[in-house]
Amino acid sequence: MASGNMKAIKRRIKSVGSTRQITKAMELVASSKLRKAKSRAELARPYFNELYKTMCEIASANTDFSTIFTEKREVKHKLFIVIAGDRGLAGGYNSNVLKMAAAAHKDDAEKPKILAIGRKAGEFFSKRGYEMVESYSNIAEDIKPNTAQDIADIAIEMFSKGEVDEVYVFYTMFVSSMSQQPESMRVLPMDTVQLEDYGTMNYDPSPEAVFNRIVPKFTASLIQCAVVESFASEQGARRTAMENATDNADAMTESLSLLYNRARQASITTEIIDIVSGASAQE
Amino acid sequence: MTPFKLQIITPEKTVFDGETEQVIVRTTVGDVGILNGHEPYCAAISIGQMRIMIDGQFRRAATSGGIIKVSKEKTTILVQTCEWSDEIDVERANAAKATAEERIKAAKSDKELLLADAKLKRALNRIDTSRFN
Numbered sequence: 295m296a297s298g299n300m301k302a303i304k305r306r307i308k309s310v311g312s313t314r315q316i317t318k319a320m321e322l323v324a325s326s327k328l329r330k331a332k333s334r335a336e337l338a339r340p341y342f343n344e345l346y347k348t349m350c351e352i353a354s355a356n357t358d359f360s361t362i363f364t365e366k367r368e369v370k371h372k373l374f375i376v377i378a379g380d381r382g383l384a385g386g387y388n389s390n391v392l393k394m395a396a397a398a399h400k401d402d403a404e405k406p407k408i409l410a411i412g413r414k415a416g417e418f419f420s421k422r423g424y425e426m427v428e429s430y431s432n433i434a435e436d437i438k439p440n441t442a443q444d445i446a447d448i449a450i451e452m453f454s455k456g457e458v459d460e461v462y463v464f465y466t467m468f469v470s471s472m473s474q475q476p477e478s479m480r481v482l483p484m485d486t487v488q489l490e491d492y493g494t495m496n497y498d499p500s501p502e503a504v505f506n507r508i509v510p511k512f513t514a515s516l517i518q519c520a521v522v523e524s525f526a527s528e529q530g531a532r533r534t535a536m537e538n539a540t541d542n543a544d545a546m547t548e549s550l551s552l553l554y555n556r557a558r559q560a561s562i563t564t565e566i567i568d569i570v571s572g573a574s575a576q577e
Numbered sequence: 578m579t580p581f582k583l584q585i586i587t588p589e590k591t592v593f594d595g596e597t598e599q600v601i602v603r604t605t606v607g608d609v610g611i612l613n614g615h616e617p618y619c620a621a622i623s624i625g626q627m628r629i630m631i632d633g634q635f636r637r638a639a640t641s642g643g644i645i646k647v648s649k650e651k652t653t654i655l656v657q658t659c660e661w662s663d664e665i666d667v668e669r670a671n672a673a674k675a676t677a678e679e680r681i682k683a684a685k686s687d688k689e690l691l692l693a694d695a696k697l698k699r700a701l702n703r704i705d706t707s708r709f710n
Contacts, residue, residue, distance in 0.1 A: 507621035
């Protein structure tokens, strides 16, 4: 009986140990990918900021100016661009952003159209009967400007044709390695900030023409930034989750070894009692 | 020629940050040359070639869409991609051209055709630019 118990405990220790090896490896991989993703996010920011500034300058300098991209209209249909991971085992990363997107339209009469980035997002929404515009997977780690542009072009075309009246992006903001926050942002129609100091600028051929040319670039850049940011968040979330799993495995191994030693001692004690009582019976 | 400050920024990195004597870019309304002291100017850039002069020598790059902004302090070029002529991977460009041509043939919708067409234009521009090397 006691030796059977010991065998079972030993097996548990072994299996916990090999799980720990996996979680430890995933933790290391996630932290190295996180480092890369963070630097990519920083490199992408100047382009985004400069584009946004230019757009605000155009809008500020031309008060009478209006394009379909800034005009608000009655909202009937919405497009959600939802960015989640391709893989699980990242703590609450996937479910947080997906739940947020699903909760965001609960007051609307109609379900939004979905453009999914990341396998988990695609699966989540297609299973629940949403209208899928497109579903991308395995692009987040190394997203190219051209891919982001393709996605932006789809959204812009749907918006200009009137198929959708608003476009939102759902992504996960990277606050720090320990904390990631799901966020939503309206992409179209666009909000511009009134700048105080915009200077004078000659737009060739016209402010509207330049603005309309910038919108697709800006949307693409925004999507790219959101994807890069989300990917960094995913790695951060995975690293934390795997770190916890590794710690749990360590704690489990420790308590199991204690149990094992106790069982071992108990079996030795029983054996001694057996021998002693056997010997005393002989006398 | 007097040099002036130029920044070339793409979504992936800052490609150039330094001084140049002259910039020539392909905007949506044609080639535009910028020298020091140019008036404030802003235009959209289309797929094409860009040249910047450093120490009297032109450096050429293939760019895809973006904008150029000239202000008193500096000139900023924001483009989606910017590859110097000597950095272009011709094999990759040729491969991209072939894929784009196939996609144009196989395109079922206007949207697909448009995307493939843009891809082809970018590939051809890169191939053209690399020839100047």
